Structure formats: C-alpha cells, structure tokens
Amino acid sequence: MSRKSRAKHKKAVKLVAYSFPKLPVTEQYRFICYNILFSSVDREIKSIVVTSPEPSDGKSTTAANLAIVLAQQGKATLLVDTDLRKPSIHYTFNISNMNGLTNAITRAIYLDTAIVKTFIPNLDILPSGPIPPNPSELLNSKSMATIMDDLKSKYEYVIFDAPPVLAVSDPQIMAAKSDGVVMVVNSGKTRKDSALKAKKILENVKGNILGVVLNGEKTSENMYYYQ
Ligand SMILES: Nc1ncnc2c1ncn2[C@@H]1O[C@H](COP(=O)(O)OP(=O)(O)O)[C@@H](O)[C@H]1O
Numbered sequence: 001m002s003r004k005s006r007a008k009h010k011k012a013v014k015l016v017a018y019s020f021p022k023l024p025v026t027e028q029y030r031f032i033c034y035n036i037l038f039s040s041v042d043r044e045i046k047s048i049v050v051t052s053p054e055p056s057d058g059k060s061t062t063a064a065n066l067a068i069v070l071a072q073q074g075k076a077t078l079l080v081d082t083d084l085r086k087p088s089i090h091y092t093f094n095i096s097n098m099n100g101l102t103n104a105i106t107r108a109i110y111l112d113t114a115i116v117k118t119f120i121p122n123l124d125i126l127p128s129g130p131i132p133p134n135p136s137e138l139l140n141s142k143s144m145a146t147i148m149d150d151l152k153s154k155y156e157y158v159i160f161d162a163p164p165v166l167a168v169s170d171p172q173i174m175a176a177k178s179d180g181v182v183m184v185v186n187s188g189k190t191r192k193d194s195a196l197k198a199k200k201i202l203e204n205v206k207g208n209i210l211g212v213v214l215n216g217e218k219t220s221e222n223m224y225y226y227q
C-alpha cells in the first residue's frame with residue numbers, strides 16, 4: 001500500500017491530542033493521564049490495556065491519544081497494537097505493518113527492530129505485525145510475557161491497544177498480565193448491561209480497572225473519566 005493510501009485509510013484514528021492540544025477533549029485525555037500518573041503512587045502502573053465491550057467503541061482512539069499526552073508529559077511511552085485481529089496503529093501513524101509484535105513473539109525478528117519512533121517526542125509505537133491465525137495463543141505465550149517485561153524495563157509507560165472484551169478472550173489475557181486497564185464505553189451505543197458484563201469479565205481475571213472513559217461518538221467533548 002502506498003504512503004498516500006495508508007494515510008487516508010479509514011481505520012486511522014484522529015490524534016486530536018497532538019493536533020489540538022487546547023481542545024476540551026485533549027484536556028480530558030490529560031485528565032486521564034494525570035489519574036494514571038497519580039494512581040502509580042501506591043502501586044506501580046507502567047503497563048495499561050485499553051479495551052471496551054464491543055468493536056468501534058473508541059479503544060484505538062483513546063489508546064493513541066492517551067499515549068500522546070503521556071509522551072507530552074515527558075514520559076517515555078510505547079503504544080503497542082495488541083489488537084491482533086483488527087490492528088489499526090500502523091494506519092494511524094502511517095507506517096508499514098510488515099514487522100511488528102507478532103513477528104517478535106514468534107522470534108522471527110528482534111523486538112527492537114519492530115519498534116518505530118514517531119514524530120511525537122517520547123512516543124514510540126510497536127505495530128501488530130502480520131495478523132496471525134492464533135492471536136490468543138500468541139498473547140498468552142511465554143515469549144509475550146518476556147516481551148512485556150522487556151518493554152516495561154525500556155519505557156516508563158506501555159499502552160496496549162486491545163480488542164473488545166465481549167468478542168474475544170485476548171483483552172482478558174492482556175488485563176491479567178498488565179498493571180492496569182482503562183475501559184472505554186461509547187455514550188452513543190454501549191448498553192449498560194454490556195458495560196457491566198465487560199467489567200465483570202475483567203474483574204474475574206483480576207484486571208486492575210483504573211477507570212472508564214466515556215467516549216462520545218458525535219461530540220468528542222463529552223468524553224470524561226471517573227475512578
Ligand atoms: N470521540 C470520538 N469522536 C469522533 N469520532 C470518534 C471518536 N472516537 C472514535 N471515533 C471514530 O470511530 C471509529 C472507531 O474508533 P476506534 O478508536 O478505531 O474504535 P475501536 O478501536 O474501539 O474499534 C474511528 O473511525 C474513530 O476515528
């Protein structure tokens with residue numbers, strides 16, 4: 001795919017925190033960021049999974065913008081695409097997805113060679129790599145656990161963009177292995193019972209839910225966060 005067509009890809013999400021630092025929505029991302037920084041006082045929170053009950057709730061948008069505001073606070077931040085079924089980070093940042101997490105898990109390449117610096121200072125990204133037939137198996141592997149430890153030692157914050165909780169077990173795997181979980185719910189479409197079901201599933205695997213982001217489909221201003 002050419003650079004131009006990648007840039008226009010419909011799966012690319014908007015990096016409002018970078019483009020519009022003064023918008024209320026960016027303030028809200030910063031607010032979530034401060035909550036994470038402060039919740040790190042009692043318990044070290046370095047790796048955070050961003051998930052939601054269903055597809056298209058705004059997980060990738062939230063993960064990317066959260067990673068940007070953390071980077072803008074001077075924190076060495078890595079955004080990792082662990083949505084191995086519908087990856088999108090490579091579209092958002094307009095990079096190749098030939099080498100990424102999946103190749104590193106299977107040890108086809110060194111992890112470092114798959115990490116890409118972005119135009120945003122302090123923000124690196126690790127794209128998903130080619131879509132594998134067995135995403136859950138890869139995420140549950142010893143190799144992935146080693147990679148997660150390695151990334152936590154290299155970065156101050158590692159943000160994992162994950163698939164939806166009610167669709168697949170991958171987010172549960174990631175939640176169990178990470179320090180915290182941010183759950184996105186969509187004000188326009190997430191039903192209360194779906195949100196509660198997703199929360200329960202994450203709690204069952206001892207996921208440390210840091211908070212919930214209410215992402216509005218139409219007006220992005222109405223996104224907020226509570227503990
Ligand atoms: N707050 C928002 N305001 C406007 N559009 C949004 C907002 N959040 C997400 N979107 C758009 O909705 C679509 C799905 O968002 P995405 O973050 O990719 O969801 P998910 O990762 O949960 O599938 C994308 O096209 C994205 O640009």
Ligand SMILES: [Mg+2]
Nearest residue numbers: 059060083088
């Ligand atoms: Mg996504």
